[in-house]
Each structure stands twice: as C-alpha cells, then as structure tokens.
Amino acid sequence: MRVCVIGAGAAGLCAARHLIAEPSVTEVDVLEQSGQLGGTWVYTENVGYDDFGLPIHTSMYKSLRTNLPKEIMGFPDFPIPDSEKSYLPAKDMLAFLQLYSDKHGVTRHIRFNHHVQLIKPKQGPIGELWDVTFKDLTSGLSKTKEYDYLFVCNGHYNTPFIPSIPGLKEFEGDVMHSHDYRVPDIFAGKRVLVVGAGPSGMDIAYEITSVTKKVILSHHLKEQPRSVFPDNLVQKPDVKKLQGKTAVFQDGSQEDIDVVFLSTGYLYNFPFLHASCDIVVEDNCVEPLYKHLVNISHPTMCFIGVPYYVCAYSMFDLQVRYYLRSMNGTFKLPSREEMTSHWEDEKQDRAARGFTKRQAHMMGPDQEKYYASLATEANTSNLPSVITKIREESSIRFLHNLQSYRQDVYKVIDDDTYEIISNGKRE
Numbered sequence: 281m282r283v284c285v286i287g288a289g290a291a292g293l294c295a296a297r298h299l300i301a302e303p304s305v306t307e308v309d310v311l312e313q314s315g316q317l318g319g320t321w322v323y324t325e326n327v328g329y330d331d332f333g334l335p336i337h338t339s340m341y342k343s344l345r346t347n348l349p350k351e352i353m354g355f356p357d358f359p360i361p362d363s364e365k366s367y368l369p370a371k372d373m374l375a376f377l378q379l380y381s382d383k384h385g386v387t388r389h390i391r392f393n394h395h396v397q398l399i400k401p402k403q404g405p406i407g408e409l410w411d412v413t414f415k416d417l418t419s420g421l422s423k424t425k426e427y428d429y430l431f432v433c434n435g436h437y438n439t440p441f442i443p444s445i446p447g448l449k450e451f452e453g454d455v456m457h458s459h460d461y462r463v464p465d466i467f468a469g470k471r472v473l474v475v476g477a478g479p480s481g482m483d484i485a486y487e488i489t490s491v492t493k494k495v496i497l498s499h500h501l502k503e504q505p506r507s508v509f510p511d512n513l514v515q516k517p518d519v520k521k522l523q524g525k526t527a528v529f530q531d532g533s534q535e536d537i538d539v540v541f542l543s544t545g546y547l548y549n550f551p552f553l554h555a556s557c558d559i560v561v562e563d564n565c566v567e568p569l570y571k572h573l574v575n576i577s578h579p580t581m582c583f584i585g586v587p588y589y590v591c592a593y594s595m596f597d598l599q600v601r602y603y604l605r606s607m608n609g610t611f612k613l614p615s616r617e618e619m620t621s622h623w624e625d626e627k628q629d630r631a632a633r634g635f636t637k638r639q640a641h642m643m644g645p646d647q648e649k650y651y652a653s654l655a656t657e658a659n660t661s662n663l664p665s666v667i668t669k670i671r672e673e674s675s676i677r678f679l680h681n682l683q684s685y686r687q688d689v690y691k692v693i694d695d696d697t698y699e700i701i702s703n704g705k706r707e
C-alpha cells in the first residue's frame with residue numbers, strides 16, 4: 281500500500297509514525313508545503329503570504345502558552361517529557377513534535393516545501409486509486425503521483441472565519457483576525473473591540489490590555505467568566521452593528537472603537553480536493569464522513585483531526601490506529617449505506633440535542649463516547665478517561681481564572697484520577 285499524508289503538523293506526524301510501522305504499507309510520503317514540521321506550533325512574525333506566495337499557515341502568537349496541560353497533550357505512546365510546568369510555551373510544543381518525528385523515523389519521510397495542489401480519485405485495476413498533484417516549491421516543478429490511500433492532515437486553524445456583522449465592510453477603523461495576531465504592540469493606545477471569547481479571544485484580549493486604551497470583549501458565552509480582568513477591559517454581548525467607528529451591542533449600549541479584532545474561529549478548508557472527491561464543506565460541516573474520519577464516498581481517504589474540543593494528540597493517535605486497522609484488514613469498515621445512515625443518525629441526534637450545523641464536529645461532552653466507539657469498533661486500546669477529566673477541569677479554570685490557571689501543575693495518578701497543585705496546595 282502506497283500512502284500519501286498531507287501535512288506535517290501533529291496529525292500528519294502521528295499518521296506517518298503508525299504507517300511506517302505497518303508491514304502492509306510499502307511507501308509513506310508526507311507532503312508538507314512549508315520548510316518545517318509542526319504546523320500550528322511554528323511561530324513566524326510574518327503575516328499574509330510566504331516567500332512562495334502561499335497564505336501563511338500558522339496562527340501562532342509570540343506569547344502563546346498551551347491552553348491545556350502537557351499531561352494530556354502528548355501522544356498515548358509518547359508523552360511530553362516531565363518538567364516543572366504543565367502549560368508550555370509554543371516553542372516547547374514544537375520541540376516535542378520534532379522529537380516525536382525524529383524518534384519514530386518520520387522526518388526522513390517528509391518532503392518539505394511540497395505543496396499539494398490537486399487530489400483526484402481514479403479507477404485502478406483492482407480498485408480506486410488517487411492522483412496527487414504537488415508542486416516542489418523550490419524547483420517550481422509540479423508532479424502527479426499515484427497512491428492507494430490518502431491521509432488528509434492539513435489542519436483547520438488557518439482559514440479565518442469572518443462573521444457577517446452589519447457595517448463591518450464599511451467600518452472606518454482597522455479590522456484584523458486573530459490569525460494575523462503576533463504581538464500586542466500594534467494596539468498601543470487604541471480602543472479595541474475583541475469579538476469572540478474562545479481560548480485565543482480571551483488570551484489576546486487579556487494580553488493587549490497592557491498596551492491598549494480600552495478593550496471591549498464581546499461574546500455570547502452561556503457562563504460569564506468569573507476571571508478578574510484589568511480595569512480597561514469591559515465585557516459586552518454580541519455586536520448588533522458597526523456604524524462609522526462605533527460598535528452597537530445587542531443590549532443597545534455603544535462603544536467608540538479604533539479596531540475590530542475578530543477572534544471568531546476558522547473554516548475547514550480543503551482547496552486541493554477535486555469535486556470528484558465528493559467532500560462538501562458547508563457552514564463548517566465536512567461531509568459525508570463516517571465517525572468524522574472516513575470519506576464515505578471514497579473510503580480510501582481519511583481525515584485526521586476534524587473533531588474539536590478534544591484531547592487532540594491522543595485523538596489523532598486513536599483515529600490513526602482505527603483507520604490503519606481498517607486498512608490492514610483487522611476489521612472491516614461498514615458498507616457505504618451503513619456508514620451513511622450512521623452519519624445521518626448522528627446528525628439528527630446532534631440536532632435534537634441543540635447542536636447547530638456549525639458544531640457538526642464539536643466533541644466536548646461527546647468525547648469519551650467518540651473515543652470508545654472508535655476503540656471498540658477497531659478492537660484497539662481506548663484512551664484513559666483521566667485525559668477528558670483533566671481537559672474539563674482545565675477548561676473551567678481557564679474560564680474563571682484566566683490570570684493564573686496556567687500556574688497549576690497537574691499530575692496523573694492513574695487512568696481515572698489526577699491531582700492538581702494550585703497555589704501551593706494539593707487538590
């Protein structure tokens with residue numbers, strides 16, 4: 281089996297790590313458009329386009345530290361090495377991924393500066409094959425190569441989602457997305473409206489208070505953060521409209537602002553998939569996928585890392601092990617009809633529980649069930665429940681103690697239990 285992995289971020293590295301250990305796989309090519317592995321975790325001061333005219337992939341900002349403790353950010357078979365702190369700077373995560381890749385012999389399979397341009401299925405003598413067209417950015421030459429299986433691991437935190445706020449296009453100040461944020465200095469003395477209170481929105485809103493005149497954090501969180509913010513930060517409901525340089529909020533209140541800073545998330549984007557791959561992305565719902573992973577129309581294509589609000593690297597590992605076991609015949613994927621009906625049932629169930637279409641791949645409370653369903657179907661080891669428990673704990677502390685939750689230190693006791701040292705106290 282000849283396998284192509286698109287992207288050398290954490291998901292692609294994990295896919296390659298297992299693929300090269302699988303006897304039935306004869307060839308593994310990891311095609312990476314940049315000159316470095318690590319994807320999200322590669323920091324650059326540059327925004328816009330790179331030297332080859334491709335959009336800058338990373339959304340990393342200079343001060344970033346992980347929003348989850350390292351105790352749940354490693355791979356099940358390769359934890360992050362022990363150190364004093366639980367929440368790591370981005371450069372440590374990058375170094376960890378480099379170590380993971382080198383230790384497992386993945387790095388030599390990566391073709392750096394290879395940009396995947398087009399993927400098309402075609403009929404082979406005994407089944408479907410894939411034509412992958414990629415460009416060697418250094419030589420400028422494009423080539424098409426044939427593969428039996430495809431792992432799509434191109435990440436989904438790089439194409440900004442711009443919400444439709446009335447008056448945004450006509451706004452008289454600056455508009456910027458968090459994808460392009462690097463350092464706070466650009467906001468010195470300004471009045472900044474931060475739209476969205478996800479991990480990046482909250483972190484950046486807090487960080488820029490050190491230089492701004494005022495920060496207005498607009499969000500619709502169900503639970504109000506109990507974090508104590510500096511005096512120059514106020515919270516507001518959703519923006520109703522922008523007029524000139526004024527923001528009007530849903531409660532009728534108004535604020536004069538200089539900058540609209542959109543921390544409104546990202547879009548799934550697979551620009552290299554030809555229409556004949558039969559993958560449609562609408563309102564951030566990627567379909568049809570079985571278990572958020574297998575292309576139902578072409579089951580020799582899988583997507584690693586689509587679900588969010590998960591323990592990412594552990595989930596990547598489980599998804600890869602699951603899919604690999606279907607490739608090597610350890611278990612058989614259900615028929616296309618069965619996979620389709622499973623996906624339709626899941627959509628209905630999610631809708632009945634109040635999930636919107638945009639939340640099609642949100643796991644959160646469904647994580648444990650999702651992991652168990654993959655592990656059971658493929659008869660492979662499941663992830664320990666302690667990781668989802670720690671994730672939940674860390675997320676709550678993030679919301680209510682933004683200033684200091686990253687000083688907490690976690691210790692995993694066993695598959696079910698953990699302890700935290702917070703403010704010098706064991707909890």
Ligand code: FAD
Nearest residue numbers: 287289290291312313319320346347395396434435437585
């Ligand atoms: P990426 O890391 O995005 O890697 C995708 C790779 O594919 C890139 O190297 C890219 O260059 C390559 N690629 C894309 N298109 C092509 C193409 N056409 N041809 C060739 N190569 C291509 N998660 C956590 O668990 N904890 C955190 O604390 C955390 N913090 C985050 C902070 C920020 C600011 C962001 C944006 C995300 C954060 N995440 C965090 C989520 C993080 O992105 C994932 O954990 C994980 O690193 C994603 O890995 P990935 O391999 O799916 O994608």
